[in-house]
Amino acid sequence: MSDISETNRRAQEIAEAAGADGPAHAVPESPDAPQPMTFGWRWADALLDWAWRNPRLPLAVALIVGVLARALLVVRSNALIDGDEAMVGIQAERILRGEFPTYFYGQVYMGSLETYLIAGIFRLVGPSSWAMRTVPVLLSLLLVYLTWRLAHALLPRAARSTPLLAGLAALFAAAPPLYDAVTELRTWGGQIEVYIISLALLLATVELARRLRVDAGAFELTRRWAIWGLLVGAGIWVNGAPASQQQLQDQDEIALGNGETRLKLLLNWNGNSNGTGPQSD
Numbered sequence: 001m002s003d004i005s006e007t008n009r010r011a012q013e014i015a016e017a018a019g020a021d022g023p024a025h026a027v028p029e030s031p032d033a034p035q036p037m038t039f040g041w042r043w044a045d046a047l048l049d050w051a052w053r054n055p056r057l058p059l060a061v062a063l064i065v066g067v068l069a070r071a072l073l074v075v076r077s078n079a080l081i082d083g084d085e086a087m088v089g090i091q092a093e094r095i096l097r098g099e100f101p102t103y104f105y106g107q108v109y110m111g112s113l114e115t116y117l118i119a120g121i122f123r124l125v126g127p128s129s130w131a132m133r134t135v136p137v138l139l140s141l142l143l144v145y146l147t148w149r150l151a152h153a154l155l156p157r158a159a160r161s162t163p164l165l166a167g168l169a170a171l172f173a174a175a176p177p178l179y180d181a182v183t184e185l186r187t188w189g190g191q192i193e194v195y196i197i198s199l200a201l202l203l204a205t206v207e208l209a210r211r212l213r214v215d216a217g218a219f220e221l222t223r224r225w226a227i228w229g230l231l232v233g234a235g236i237w238v239n240g241a242p243a244s245q246q247q248l249q250d251q252d253e254i255a256l257g258n259g260e261t262r263l264k265l266l267l268n269w270n271g272n273s274n275g276t277g278p279q280s281d
């Protein structure tokens with residue numbers, strides 16, 4: 001009896017100790033269990049917590065920074081454009097007059113996607129170099145967003161650090177090195193569009209791979225493959241490999257006739273100085 005009483009007394013002491021520290025049925029945490037991520041600095045841990053509680057706010061900050069940085073560059077350069085950009089503006093004006101070009105003048109590569117976007121802005125506010133610069137600035141928002149989406153797709157979804165790291169990736173895309181930012185602002189007929197299509201294609205590839213791993217349905221896989229193929233086709237059209245020299249010459253003759261016509265169009269383009277387009281003959 002004494003042995004039984006002693007055993008009962010020990011069991012009661014263990015139960016009381018467990019009740020003071022937590023539930024009696026709690027399982028001790030494994031030393032291999034993942035620990036909450038902390039940086040060790042108070043400000044860094046606070047930033048990590050803020051991003052975890054507000055996962056979309058880092059994206060909003062990056063979008064605002066991206067627009068402000070590019071707007072500053074446009075204003076400081078007085079929306080200056082070069083000759084190739086002027087040709088894009090001329091093509092945009094001709095779109096408004098009923099022409100529907102497929103490629104940049106004088107070649108059968110570098111599709112006219114950006115030109116059609118610029119033509120839409122011209123329709124709203126009139127032709128000018130400032131209006132042309134609006135297109136890459138607006139497209140930069142899509143560039144930042146796709147960077148954020150791709151970072152989220154590649155990082156562990158449940159990780160506490162994912163919102164902050166994805167926000168930092170978007171911030172780097174919003175405020176790149178000066179040379180990259182200036183290049184993205186060039187309306188050369190497919191500069192920033194190539195970056196956007198590349199990011200979208202990477203994201204589509206990641207999403208397609210996930211669907212393949214989980215054996216998604218036929219409809220979902222067909223939709224994902226269609227998106228992937230559409231992006232590949234758009235990339236080839238916007239900035240694919242050039243065709244033969246003979247095709248380039250034929251396209252040049254059809255689009256502009258000869259070098260004198262191109263020079264005349266450039267001389268008539270006054271968008272950078274007074275906001276007007278090419279003068280009519």
